[in-house]
Amino acid sequence: MFEPTILAALVSTGLLLKYWRQVKDQQIVLGFLLFAVTTGMFTQYWGITGLHLFTGGVVIWPVLVLLLGDRFPWPLAYPLTFIGTLIPDLYGAGMAADWSNGWFFGAGGAGFRDGIFLVPLETLIAAAVLNQFGIFMRKRGYFSRRVRVDEDVYPVDRDRRAR
Numbered sequence: 001m002f003e004p005t006i007l008a009a010l011v012s013t014g015l016l017l018k019y020w021r022q023v024k025d026q027q028i029v030l031g032f033l034l035f036a037v038t039t040g041m042f043t044q045y046w047g048i049t050g051l052h053l054f055t056g057g058v059v060i061w062p063v064l065v066l067l068l069g070d071r072f073p074w075p076l077a078y079p080l081t082f083i084g085t086l087i088p089d090l091y092g093a094g095m096a097a098d099w100s101n102g103w104f105f106g107a108g109g110a111g112f113r114d115g116i117f118l119v120p121l122e123t124l125i126a127a128a129v130l131n132q133f134g135i136f137m138r139k140r141g142y143f144s145r146r147v148r149v150d151e152d153v154y155p156v157d158r159d160r161r162a163r
Contacts, residue, residue, distance in 0.1 A: 003088075004117035012120070032060050033080055040088030051092040055119050057081035062126040066134045067143055077089040077115030078128035081120040089116055 023029055036056040044053035061077035112118075137143055 004112045004114060008082050008117050008120060009086075012082040015075050016079045019073040019076050022073050023076065025068070027065065029076075029080070030071065031066070032064065033057075033084060036060055036080070036084035037087045040084060041091055044088050044092045046092070051089060053092065053115075055085050055086050055115065057084040058119060058123050060127070061123055062130045065127040066130040069131075069134050074127040074131040075124070078120045078124040081123040082116070085116050085119050095115070112124065113116060147148075 020026075039056040040053045044051060046052075057077070057080055061080055064072050065074045065077060134143055
């Protein structure tokens, strides 16, 4: 059952090697990755169906793709979500084994239905959709750092009501 985890790790490694140099704000991205890992570690719990955790990367990476545009390549949402899910998953498995000679459940034990495989895919799809939406909105002047607005958005002498 480790095949999906190994497949996701290989895909993540390839995407990181290809796109990491294109990130303009690497320190910000690493800070959000640390936040996603920390959130996952503090929200995890063991239930009857296994380990459950909140993966902050599902929200963080698509929103960064939307807001940063070409400063953050959207394919990086996959490996960053994978890392943000893998570390808490390994930590939770270690806690279940009590870091001793107990049974180690492993990461990705549910195979292709495991969150370590599905959550990065869902995040990648959301990032791709929000990337296209961001391109659409930037053409209209939204989310762009390059647009200079010299006058007030609502000048005093202009009526603010819709026409």
